[in-house]
Amino acid sequence: VQFELYDTLAQRGKDDQLARLQRLQPAPGQTSFTRQQVPMGLGHAVWCARELVGDEPFALLLPDMIMQSEKSCMKDMVELYA
Secondary structure (H helix, E strand, C coil): CCHHHHHHHHHCCCHHHHHHHHHHCCCCCCCCCCCCCCCCCHHHHHHHCHHHHCCCCCCCCCCCCCCCCCCCHHHHHHHHHC
8 A cells, every 4th residue: 555545544644544554554575565656558568567466367356446346356366377
């Protein structure tokens, strides 16, 4: 989760939402993030991560798409891919 979101929630006094996000944050080393400095589309976002990803499988998660289910959507994807 990006610093800007944490900072904005804190500045607006949205402590409940901030605490919820902090509980959901993955442990260090479980995920990697990269930023697209200029909004040039989804393909460009993937291109920006090319050095990080290399030839390994990866998942692109969009921060404005929240999916909730009993079983993790990502787990389903990994099981199908593996």
